[in-house]
Structure formats: structure tokens, C-alpha cells
Amino acid sequence: MPASPVIVALELGTAKVIALVGEMREDGHIMITGMGEQPSRGISKGLVVDIDAAADATKAALAAAEESGEVTIRQVVLAVSGGHVRSDVHRGVVPVRDRSEITRHDMQSVMNVAKAVNLPTDREVLHTICQHYCIDSQQRVVMPEGMEGARLELDMLVVHGLRSPMRNTIKAVEDLMIDVQDVVYAGLASGLSVLSVEQKKGGALVIDLGAGTTEYVAYAGGVIAATGALGVGGDHVTNDIALAFGIPERQAERCKLEHGGAVIPDEAEGKVAVAPGVGFSGRTISRQSLLTVVNARVDETLRMVRHRLEEDKVPPHLAAGVVLVGGGAHMPGVADLAAEVFGMPCATGRPRDVSGLATATEGPEYATCTGLIQYACRKWQNRRRGPALTGLFKNILKR
Amino acid sequence: MESNDILIVGVGGAGGRIVQGLVGLVPEPLRTAMIDTDADALAASGCVSKLQIGSHLAHGKGTGGDAGLGRRAAGEDSEMIRGLLTDTRMVLVVAGLGGGTGSSVAVEVLKAAGLADIPTLCFATLPFQFESKGRAELARGAVPEIREATDGLILVPNDKLFKSTGKEAVSEAFPKAEASLGMCVLAVWKLLTKPGYLNATASDLAQVAKPERGIAGLAWAEVRGRRRGQSAAKQLLAHPMLEGGAALADCKSVLVSVVAGEDLTLKDLGDIMTPIKAACGEDTDVTIGTSIDPEWKSHLLLTVIAARPGGWSGVAASRPVVEQPTSDEPPPLVENPNPTGRTGVQTIMQLEPAGRGRFEDTDPTLQNGEDLDIPTYQRRGIKL
Numbered sequence: 001m002p003a004s005p006v007i008v009a010l011e012l013g014t015a016k017v018i019a020l021v022g023e024m025r026e027d028g029h030i031m032i033t034g035m036g037e038q039p040s041r042g043i044s045k046g047l048v049v050d051i052d053a054a055a056d057a058t059k060a061a062l063a064a065a066e067e068s069g070e071v072t073i074r075q076v077v078l079a080v081s082g083g084h085v086r087s088d089v090h091r092g093v094v095p096v097r098d099r100s101e102i103t104r105h106d107m108q109s110v111m112n113v114a115k116a117v118n119l120p121t122d123r124e125v126l127h128t129i130c131q132h133y134c135i136d137s138q139q140r141v142v143m144p145e146g147m148e149g150a151r152l153e154l155d156m157l158v159v160h161g162l163r164s165p166m167r168n169t170i171k172a173v174e175d176l177m178i179d180v181q182d183v184v185y186a187g188l189a190s191g192l193s194v195l196s197v198e199q200k201k202g203g204a205l206v207i208d209l210g211a212g213t214t215e216y217v218a219y220a221g222g223v224i225a226a227t228g229a230l231g232v233g234g235d236h237v238t239n240d241i242a243l244a245f246g247i248p249e250r251q252a253e254r255c256k257l258e259h260g261g262a263v264i265p266d267e268a269e270g271k272v273a274v275a276p277g278v279g280f281s282g283r284t285i286s287r288q289s290l291l292t293v294v295n296a297r298v299d300e301t302l303r304m305v306r307h308r309l310e311e312d313k314v315p316p317h318l319a320a321g322v323v324l325v326g327g328g329a330h331m332p333g334v335a336d337l338a339a340e341v342f343g344m345p346c347a348t349g350r351p352r353d354v355s356g357l358a359t360a361t362e363g364p365e366y367a368t369c370t371g372l373i374q375y376a377c378r379k380w381q382n383r384r385r386g387p388a389l390t391g392l393f394k395n396i397l398k399r
Numbered sequence: 400m401e402s403n404d405i406l407i408v409g410v411g412g413a414g415g416r417i418v419q420g421l422v423g424l425v426p427e428p429l430r431t432a433m434i435d436t437d438a439d440a441l442a443a444s445g446c447v448s449k450l451q452i453g454s455h456l457a458h459g460k461g462t463g464g465d466a467g468l469g470r471r472a473a474g475e476d477s478e479m480i481r482g483l484l485t486d487t488r489m490v491l492v493v494a495g496l497g498g499g500t501g502s503s504v505a506v507e508v509l510k511a512a513g514l515a516d517i518p519t520l521c522f523a524t525l526p527f528q529f530e531s532k533g534r535a536e537l538a539r540g541a542v543p544e545i546r547e548a549t550d551g552l553i554l555v556p557n558d559k560l561f562k563s564t565g566k567e568a569v570s571e572a573f574p575k576a577e578a579s580l581g582m583c584v585l586a587v588w589k590l591l592t593k594p595g596y597l598n599a600t601a602s603d604l605a606q607v608a609k610p611e612r613g614i615a616g617l618a619w620a621e622v623r624g625r626r627r628g629q630s631a632a633k634q635l636l637a638h639p640m641l642e643g644g645a646a647l648a649d650c651k652s653v654l655v656s657v658v659a660g661e662d663l664t665l666k667d668l669g670d671i672m673t674p675i676k677a678a679c680g681e682d683t684d685v686t687i688g689t690s691i692d693p694e695w696k697s698h699l700l701l702t703v704i705a706a707r708p709g710g711w712s713g714v715a716a717s718r719p720v721v722e723q724p725t726s727d728e729p730p731p732l733v734e735n736p737n738p739t740g741r742t743g744v745q746t747i748m749q750l751e752p753a754g755r756g757r758f759e760d761t762d763p764t765l766q767n768g769e770d771l772d773i774p775t776y777q778r779r780g781i782k783l
Contacts, residue, residue: 044761083764231764232771239756240774244783249757289783296775304766 004380006033008065009372010076011186012054012169014043014212014235015327017061019076020360020369021069024377030370032356034069036061045231046082046213048168055172062178068357075179077376079368080126080169081186081213083231085161087224087312089131090114093153102135102144106152114156124163126185131155131223140221157224159185182376187215187227189371190325194349194364195219203318205342206349207305208368209328211235216305218314226312230304234328237297244293245285247274255290256331262298263333264291298334302341321345325367400601402427402592404488407584409433410505411469412440412461413495413524413577419444420581421588426694429588432483434508436472436500437461448483452476452504462499466537469503480511487512489591489601490519492549493584495557495577496538497526506541509548518601520608521549522584524576525556536780543768551608553615553704555580559640559711583617586702589690590656595663599654599688607654607686607704616640616711619702627659628670631701635671636678640711641703644678650705652684658702660695671701 004024011018021034038061042053062073092114096106115128133141135149144152170180191206200219208215211234217227237260242252251274259272268288276282310316321344324335329348339346351370354361360370407429409418415433422431422445432448435441438459441449451459453472462468473480484490490512494505505521512519523545526534546552557572560579590599608615618641620634636644647653655675657668672687679685755763758772765771769778776783 044758045764049761230766230771235757236772236774239758239772240776243756243774244776286783292781292783293774293776296779296781300775300779 004377006069006071007373007376007380008062008071008073008076009079009369009376010058010062010173011079011368011372012043012048012058012172013040013081013210013368014046014233015210016040016365017054017057018366018369019058019061019065019073020366020373021065021071021073022354022356022370022373024373024381028353030354030356030373030377032354032360032370032373034065034067034071035357035360036064036066036068038064042172044212045233045235046210046229047165048172051168051172051175054169055175058173059176062176073178075181076173077182077184077372078170078173078180079186079189079372080161080166080183081210081215081229082161082165083213083229084123084165085126085159085185085187085215085227085229087157087159087227088117089226089312090117090156090158091153092116092156093151096149096152099150100148102147102149102152104145107133107145107154110152110154111156114154115158117158117160119160122163123160124166125158125160126166126183127157127159127188129157129159129224131157131225132221157226159188159227161185182379184372184375185215185227186210186368187217187229188224189369189375190215190349190367191217191219191224191227191371192374193351193354193367193371194323194325195320196352197222199320199323202320203315204320204323205305205309205314205318205344206323206325207302207338209233209301209324209326209331209334211327214301214305214326214328216308218309218312218318220315220318225314226309228308228312230301230308232297232301232304233326236301237294237328240293240297241290244289245274245283247283247285248277248280251275251277251280255285256294259287259290260294261291261332262295262337264288264295294331295337298328298331298337299341302338306341316343318344321347323347323349325349325364327365329364400488400591402588403430403486405430405491405588405591406484406487406489407431407491407493407588408483408508409444409446410492410494410508411435411498411501412437413498413573414493414501414505415440415444415446416574417493417495417522417577417581417584419446420578421585422446424581424585425589430487434480434483434500434504435461436469436504450476450479450483452479462503464499464533464537466499466503466541469500470507472500473504473507477507477511480508481515484512484515484517487517490517491584491587492519492521493523493580494521495524495526496541497530497534498537502537502541506544506548509545513548518605519549520551520553520587520604521545522553522580523555524560524580525554527557527572527576532780539778539780540767540769543770547768550605551615553583553608553617554711555616555640556711559616559638561639579619582621582700583619583702583704586619586656586658586690586700587704589658589692590688593690593692595657595689595691597687597689599656599686603654603686603688604704607652607706609706614711615704615706616646617702617704619700621698621700623698625697626670627697627699628664628667631699632671632674635701635703636674641678644674646707646711647675647678647683647703647705648680650679650683650707652686653679653703653705655685655687656690656702656704657687658690658692658695658700660698661691661693662696663689663691663699667699675703 042050
């Protein structure tokens with residue numbers, strides 16, 4: 001397998017803008033050669049609210065990545081997110097043309113039918129992902145070509161989001177004269193980065209606990225069963241703490257990072273000191289109350305994800321359990337809480353098959369960006385092999 | 400508007416009972432309807448139209464507090480609900496929130512009316528404090544959706560509907576609360592159908608109760624005999640909802656309605672309006688409407704519907720009040736917003752808390768009618 005060209009992944013997160021430089025080696029391994037990171041500005045709940053500020057932060061992150069990776073960045077693969085992203089399954093049905101054997105032509109036409117979705121005018125399709133085919137009454141056929149049947153059906157997962165917020169994210173990058181070569185939904189990239197083939201086959205749920213948004217992607221039987229996002233994240237935890245105890249946001253954030261936790265242990269007694277700051281003389285708050293506030297929010301967020309999955313009819317038990325990524329995965333107790341909410345084992349995810357810069361390959365908060373690089377590398381390989389029949393995501397996300 | 404143009408719909412057990420209580424209070428025929436999942440409750444009702452919804456889902460047994468079931472039931476029989484609304488120019492929906500039917504079906508009725516371009520006004524009660532937390536949460540969850548669906552929402556906690564002596568038996572408290580709300584619905588109905596010389600129209604009502612103005616609450620007083628004006632105003636300002644009249648001070652707009660007989664004098668109106676205006680703030684926009692009914696000789700019903708942007712105590716209290724230490728001791732470093740251990744002011748019913756903090760200027764993150772930017776502990780009513 002030849003090495004891929006250098007790929008730059010960019011994520012405009014609510015807390016941080018991250019740019020990773022990497023490439024795929026001959027053995028299929030991803031090597032991260034450079035990275036740049038910058039606190040975000042002008043982004044709230046995953047959406048660009050001040051395009052100039054967002055572009056400035058992006059510029060700084062890209063500049064740092066250029067320096068550390070010793071490259072000149074002209075184009076990037078961009079992650080988009082936001083609480084507006086949802087997925088639906090659309091079923092396309094076509095009669096088989098030549099009554100006996102299903103041909104590539106039939107597969108193509110059923111795909112076109114399934115792809116033709118009617119979205120509200122303010123929404124745009126991000127990805128169309130093939131789930132499985134059905135021939136007559138035979139469910140879950142992986143490769144129908146050459147099989148016999150009268151009717152061919154295809155379940156297609158359509159990932160879509162609101163047009164203008166996604167366009168604004170792209171625009172913030174393009175304003176810097178950087179070419180956006182591909183746009184990938186952040187939730188899918190995270191799943192791509194942390195799950196193994198076995199986990200996807202057994203079924204797994206990846207939850208990306210970001211600062212502004214919480215993305216999820218559920219795999220069942222080797223295909224993506226559902227994905228989407230909620231417009232709540234770690235910033236909400238901070239905000240809840242600030243409002244609950246009447247302390248400034250900066251102190252609330254520190255309190256969350258140093259003393260926060262998703263579960264309330266029985267011996268959660270004692271007090272937590274909040275350091276003084278500008279216009280704030282400091283105080284102490286009860287540890288029990290702090291954990292109560294944090295637990296309420298995280299618990300609610302996870303339950304909303306569970307509710308979404310129930311709505312999308314994802315099987316309630318996924319053998320490989322829950323995998324947490326994103327900055328929120330660092331919170332003590334969050335895996336225990338998720339295990340309780342979903343009734344499945346839960347672990348923190350790390351980017352797989354990645355080496356190079358230690359920070360970028362180990363932290364759950366880099367899952368999205370490493371996933372972007374994997375996505376782009378695989379796409380590049382597929383192109384070299386010739387046009388993929390069933391669309392990019394089938395090939396990539398199933399592996 | 401003719402009496403036939405206005406449809407009064409009671410939804411769920413409490414709503415149905417309130418509307419049922421109106422039948423017979425006025426000589427002219429009221430157009431009333433009751434919608435419920437519970438066949439027995441419907442059978443006992445004297446409403447003109449009765450609609451049993453979800454007979455396949457609930458089997459005529461009520462929802463047992465399952466709002467989802469109520470919603471599905473309304474969806475199943477949406478055709479029947481729409482049919483009920485034909486030839487109607489205004490719909491007054493009355494519901495007791497907290498049960499499975501009232502909390503969910505009221506929204507569906509309001510939506511159906513909205514689709515048919517019929518103006519709506521919704522009277523809703525919140526459960527008593529002593530009722531279960533589940534009911535309180537269900538009621539609280541229903542409010543944002545109702546606000547979305549109606550032209551005007553008037554929301555009153557059961558505790559505030561009448562002046563409690565604290566000695567009522569539970570069996571008295573519910574009928575008393577229901578009768579109180581019934582009086583107010585009747586006052587509105589009269590205002591619309593039997594206008595006096597000072598008219599308040601449906602649009603005046605909608606102005607006061609429209610969701611953007613804050614949450615509308617109501618208070619009422621009923622008096623008979625001499626010096627009606629003075630005693631009515633006094634009683635009204637003592638109404639638990641108005642906190643001794645103090646609540647009126649920060650209301651944006653106030654609609655005063657007077658239902659009385661032909662013997663209503665200008666002095667009576669003056670006696671009513673002077674103390675009310677005095678209690679209102681300077682910028683408060685006060686509208687008066689009268690309804691004269693020859694049958695109401697020496698009888699007067701005074702109601703006030705007011706929009707208070709900050710919400711009402713028991714409906715949307717502000718953040719828990721920090722007790723000021725009274726002694727001379729230096730204040731302890733506060734680790735608990737309530738150092739005296741006194742419970743905060745009705746933390747459970749916060750609908751519009753003090754703020755959304757850093758998300759103040761952003762669009763709300765709405766999910767099933769809940770604004771997720773408001774701290775979870777506040778929405779769930781968790782005491783810290």
C-alpha cells in the first residue's frame with residue numbers, strides 16, 4: 001500500500017481549534033507529524049457566532065501546525081458539528097431489471113432512490129451511508145450483486161444538518177484562503193478513529209463529549225445504525241456551576257476540572273475552595289452540591305443520547321459497549337455514569353492505529369481529528385483503486 | 400361574539416370537572432366539551448360534547464399519569480378533536496397539568512385550533528405543593544409546549560387559586576381550586592360574550608396573556624351586597640397570587656374585568672380601579688373590561704389577568720434567596736446558598752430562572768420544549 005499524501009485535519013471546536021498534520025504509511029498506520037492547538041473564539045455550542053474571531057483562532061492553530069509539521073498548509077479536511085445534526089434511515093426500493101440476477105446497475109439505481117431524500121430547505125445532506133440491502137424478504141444482504149430476486153431494497157443512513165451554520169464553519173476557514181477539500185461530520189470521524197472492526201461488528205456506541213456539543217454514533221452489525229448531536233456539552237456543566245454558586249465562569253471552569261465528577265460518592269463531604277479572581281473574593285462551596293450540579297447535567301445529557309437512540313430504534317444492547325471520547329471523557333466517574341445509564345460496559349476511547357506526536361495519539365479529545373485523517377487517507381486509497389460502488393462511507397466506516 | 404362561538408374545552412380529569420362546574424352557572428347554554436381518556440370521568444360529566452380519546456390505547460381507563468400515552472391517544476383521535484372545533488371562533492382550553500391527559504392532550508387541542516386559525520386561550524393549573532414530584536415535573540414539562548401552541552396562557556398553581564386557611568380537607572381543596580378557576584373562566588367568557596360599556600375584546604385578552612409578555616397569572620374576588628367596589632378591590636389585592644398587591648407592581652400589562660349587574664355605578668368602578676392602579680407600576684398598561692348581566696344584581700365578580708415578565712411565585716420563582724445573617728457575627732464563608740437550612744423559595748417550580756448565564760445571548764437549545772441552556776438542577780428541581 002503506497003503512502004498517502006500529507007493530510008491536514010481541522011476541527012473548529014467550541015473549546016479548542018485543533019489542526020493535525022498526518023499521513024498514512026505503507027502499512028496502513030497513521031503517522032501524526034504535526035499539530036497546532038488554539039483556544040477557540042467566536043464559537044458557541046459548536047456553531048460559529050463570530051466569524052472573524054473564529055478565523056483568527058483557526059489561523060493561529062494552522063500556523064502552529066505548519067511550524068510543528070514543517071509543512072505549508074493549503075487545504076484541510078474539516079470537521080463540522082452542532083446540535084442540529086441528525087440522521088435518518090431512508091429505504092429505497094426498486095424492481096430488479098433482469099428478473100433473475102441483480103446487477104451493478106440495479107444496485108446503483110436503488111442507491112439513487114434511497115439517496116433522493118426530501119429535506120427541509122434549510123437542511124443539507126452531509127453523508128449518505130449504505131447500511132444493508134434486502135432482496136425480496138431476505139434481510140441484511142451485504143453484497144447483492146449476482147444474487148437472484150425480484151425486488152431490491154437498500155437502507156441508507158442520511159446524515160444531515162442545518163445549512164447555514166455548516167456553511168459558516170467552512171467560510172471561517174475559506175476566509176483564510178485555505179481550501180476545504182472535504183467536510184466530515186465530527187461524530188462519524190470520532191467513531192472512525194476509536195473503534196476496531198470487531199467493535200463495529202459487535203455493536204458499539206461512541207459518545208464525543210465536547211465543550212459545546214455532544215455527538216454520538218452507534219454501530220450495530222458492522223454498519224452505522226444512527227448518529228447525531230445534541231447542543232449541550234462541557235460548557236453547560238461550567239455554566240451550571242457558575243449559576244448554582246454565583247461564581248465567575250473562569251472559576252467555575254477550574255472548579256469543574258479540579259473537583260468535578262459525574263457521580264456522587266457516598267463520602268462526598270467537605271468543601272471545595274474557589275480561588276479569588278477579578279471582582280470575586282473567593283468562597284468555598286460544598287463538594288456534595290458541586291457534584292450534584294455536575295451529575296445532574298451529565299446524567300441528563302447521556303439520557304438524552306439514550307433517548308435519541310431509542311427513537312432511532314438502535315438495539316438496546318451493543319456488545320462492545322460505550323466508548324467515550326472528547327474532552328469530557330476525562331471527567332472522573334463519567335464512564336461509570338454512562339455504564340449505568342446505558343446498561344453496558346463503558347470505556348474511554350483512544351485513537352487507534354496512530355503514532356507520532358504523543359499528545360495527539362493518546363488523548364480522547366483528538367479522536368475527531370485523527371478520525372479525519374483516517375477518513376481522508378482511506379478516501380484517497382479508494383480513489384486510487386477506482387470508483388467505489390457503494391459510496392465512500394460504506395467502505396471506510398465498515399472497516 | 401355570540402355564546403355559541405366560544406368553545407370551552409376541559410381536558411383531562413381536572414379540566415373536565417372545572418368546565419362541568421360552569422354548566423348551570425349561567426342561564427344561557429354554554430358550548431362546553433370534555434376530552435378525556437377516562438370513560439368513567441366522561442360518563443359523569445354534564446358537558447355538551449364528550450370525547451373519549453385513545454379508547455384503543457387506554458381502554459377507557461385513563462393514562463395513569465403517562466403523558467406519552469395521552470399524546471398518542473390525541474394523535475389517534477385527532478380527527479375527532481378537529482371535528483369538535485368546527486364553527487368556533489374562539490377556544491378556551493382548561494386543563495389541570497400534572498396528570499397524563501391534561502398535560503399532553505391540551506397541547507394537541509391547542510395545536511389543532513391553531514391549525515384551524517382559531518384563537519385560543521389556555522387556563523392551566525399547576526399541582527398542589529403536596530402532590531408528588533412526578534406530577535410537578537410533568538406539569539412543568541408541559542408548560543413550554545403549551546406556551547408555544549396557544550395565543551395566551553394563564554397559569555396558576557392550585558395553591559394560589561384561593562386563600563387557604565390551612566385547615567381544608569384534601570377533599571375540599573381540589574373542588575375549591577377547581578371552582579376558583581371556573582369563576583375566572585366564566586369571567587372571561589362573560590367578558591367576550593356580554594360586553595358592557597367598557598369593552599375588552601379577545602385581542603385585549605391575547606395581548607395580556609400572550610407568551611412573549613411573560614407568564615400570565617390571575618386573581619379574582621367575588622362579592623355581594625353594598626359597597627361592592629371597595630370590598631372587591633380589597634379582596635382581590637389580598638388574593639394569594641398577588642402577594643398583597645405587590646406582584647402587580649412589576650406586571651407589564653393588567654386586564655381588569657368586572658362582571659356585575661345593571662346597578663354597577665361609576666363609583667364602584669372607581670373604588671375598584673384606584674387601589675389596583677396604585678398597586679401597579681408606572682409603566683403597567685391597565686385595561687378594563689366590564690360585562691353587565693341583569694341577573695347579577697348586587698353581585699360583582701372582579702378578575703385580574705396580568706402578565707408578569709419575571710413569573711409568579713410558585714410559577715417561576717427567581718433563584719433561591721440567600722438569607723442574610725441577622726446577627727452581628729461575621730458572615731461565614733457561604734458554602735450553601737441557604738445557610739439557615741430554610742428551603743429556598745419554591746425551587747421546584749422554577750420555569751424562568753434568573754438566567755442562562757453565558758448562554759444569555761444565544762438561541763435557546765430546545766429539546767421537547769425544554770431550554771437545555773437552563774441548568775439541569777434548576778429544571779429538575781434539585782435542591783442543593
